[in-house]
Amino acid sequence: MTDSMIDVLIVGAGPYGLSVAAHLRELDVPTRVIGTPMRFWDANMPAGMFLKSEPFASNVGSPAPGAAFTDYAPGWRSGRPIPNGMFVAYGRWFAERRVPHTEAAEVVDVEHAGGAGYTVTLSTGETVAARAVVIAVGVGGFAHVPDELAGLPAELASHSVAHRDLDRFAGQTVAVVGAGQSALETAVLLADAGARPHLLARTGELAWNAVPQPDLSRTGLLMRGPRSGLGRGWRTWVWAERPWAARLLPDGARQRVVAGTLPPAGSWWLRDRLDDRVGLTLGRRLAAASAQDGRAVVSTLDQVGSTHRFEADHVIAATGFVCDLDRIAILSPEIRHGLRRRHASPALDTAFQSSLPGLYFAGFTAAATFGPVMRFVHGSGFAGRRVARHIARHIARNRRSGPPPLPAAVERSGQERSGAASR
Numbered sequence: 001m002t003d004s005m006i007d008v009l010i011v012g013a014g015p016y017g018l019s020v021a022a023h024l025r026e027l028d029v030p031t032r033v034i035g036t037p038m039r040f041w042d043a044n045m046p047a048g049m050f051l052k053s054e055p056f057a058s059n060v061g062s063p064a065p066g067a068a069f070t071d072y073a074p075g076w077r078s079g080r081p082i083p084n085g086m087f088v089a090y091g092r093w094f095a096e097r098r099v100p101h102t103e104a105a106e107v108v109d110v111e112h113a114g115g116a117g118y119t120v121t122l123s124t125g126e127t128v129a130a131r132a133v134v135i136a137v138g139v140g141g142f143a144h145v146p147d148e149l150a151g152l153p154a155e156l157a158s159h160s161v162a163h164r165d166l167d168r169f170a171g172q173t174v175a176v177v178g179a180g181q182s183a184l185e186t187a188v189l190l191a192d193a194g195a196r197p198h199l200l201a202r203t204g205e206l207a208w209n210a211v212p213q214p215d216l217s218r219t220g221l222l223m224r225g226p227r228s229g230l231g232r233g234w235r236t237w238v239w240a241e242r243p244w245a246a247r248l249l250p251d252g253a254r255q256r257v258v259a260g261t262l263p264p265a266g267s268w269w270l271r272d273r274l275d276d277r278v279g280l281t282l283g284r285r286l287a288a289a290s291a292q293d294g295r296a297v298v299s300t301l302d303q304v305g306s307t308h309r310f311e312a313d314h315v316i317a318a319t320g321f322v323c324d325l326d327r328i329a330i331l332s333p334e335i336r337h338g339l340r341r342r343h344a345s346p347a348l349d350t351a352f353q354s355s356l357p358g359l360y361f362a363g364f365t366a367a368a369t370f371g372p373v374m375r376f377v378h379g380s381g382f383a384g385r386r387v388a389r390h391i392a393r394h395i396a397r398n399r400r401s402g403p404p405p406l407p408a409a410v411e412r413s414g415q416e417r418s419g420a421a422s423r
């Protein structure tokens with residue numbers, strides 16, 4: 001027995017969940033959105049962080065004009081980095097206008113109710129029957145910590161995503177593993193907080209993105225390619241602006257595109273802030289790590305195979321995220337084991353629907369199908385549009401052909417939430 005029914009339930013209220021919800025609302029599809037808007041950006045990004053994406057590439061996808069980042073912050077130009085706090089405020093402003101019905105709860109379980117839909121349990125204890133479920137849980141559950149750090153206890157090692165507030169490291173030596181934006185910015189913010197950060201990276205040289213140049217001459221444009229939500233260049237433009245093309249690639253080629261587009265690099269505006277307060281050890285691979293006398297000892301290997309030791313009070317792995325369906329613990333084992341996979345991600349059709357009808361994945365988990373833009377806010381419009389149109393068509397068809405197929409356990413009378421609740 002479930003407590004209520006709804007056509008669509010969206011898990012997560014980050015840019016992707018909000019975009020799908022805004023598009024569904026436009027199509028009058030009764031929807032519930034479970035999650036606090038922009039919670040991940042608010043709680044899991046370090047204070048003082050700036051976005052790497054340009055303002056025009058930081059829009060939560062909306063079906064109608066008037067909800068872009070620059071509608072929230074008129075005059076905010078390309079080349080002016082967006083503070084994280086402002087982006088959180090923009091996402092919440094978007095939610096108030098386009099998705100005013102988000103619910104500050106958590107989804108704790110999603111079960112398949114046969115051909116009829118899904119039974120979703122919320123942290124409030126409520127169970128909901130939903131014809132369709134959209135999983136838009138972001139990257140937070142997929143933090144990747146290299147195996148070589150496994151020997152360290154939790155108090156000596158963490159992932160960058162665990163730190164909103166870096167002040168607790170003031171006065172401490174902190175090894176930061178990685179060479180991407182997250183590693184470089186974490187190191188700079190640690191230095192700002194009075195810590196002694198030290199970057200440990202495999203790469204022999206740090207890479208930096210160029211200062212954006214929105215206006216190129218005609219020749220420059222032909223040579224360097226157009227600007228896109230993922231950067232400049234012809235191929236980059238395709239993956240950013242035509243994500244459906246990535247789905248058409250052979251599997252191996254698509255994987256290379258996902259892994260190779262936007263390789264680790266720091267933003268142009270961060271370069272000057274990475275000064276001699278940050279120690280650098282480049283060209284070294286992690287070998288092992290252990291705890292000794294309450295400190296972390298990290299062994300690294302250089303290019304000729306010699307071992308080096310680095311001692312720190314704490315190690316922060318800014319080593320990114322790896323999608324793994326088995327880590328989406330809210331999905332029942334039956335769902336997880338039953339889904340067709342593309343490597344460790346769900347295999348999705350043209351509408352982001354998994355091999356289980358009515359179960360959709362948007363955002364990071366869709367990158368194995370639609371390519372690298374799904375890892376960024378910029379892909380949220382494409383995902384929102386496709387998911388919503390498919391659901392609307394699907395549900396409309398069910399309605400025309402008689403009563404919608406409801407989960408057997410649901411008593412329909414008086415229990416279905418009014419669609420108005422979601423508008």
Ligand SMILES: Cc1cc2nc3c(=O)[nH]c(=O)nc-3n(C[C@H](O)[C@H](O)[C@H](O)COP(=O)(O)OP(=O)(O)OC[C@H]3O[C@@H](n4cnc5c(N)ncnc54)[C@H](O)[C@@H]3O)c2cc1C
Pocket residue numbers: 011012013014015016017018034035036037038039040041045050051052053057058105106107108136137138139140161182330362363364375376377378
């Ligand atoms: C340090 C860092 C910097 C980044 N900078 C940029 C950038 O500058 N530009 C850019 O485009 N991208 C950036 N990204 C990538 C960014 O994560 C994605 O672009 C963006 O968050 C995608 O939106 P989303 O909705 O898929 O995920 P999220 O924003 O993570 O939203 C998912 C939401 O779902 C919620 N949720 C999870 N599980 C549940 C549950 N069971 N019940 C209810 N709610 C749940 C989470 O709390 C979260 O709020 C950055 C990522 C990191 C880690």
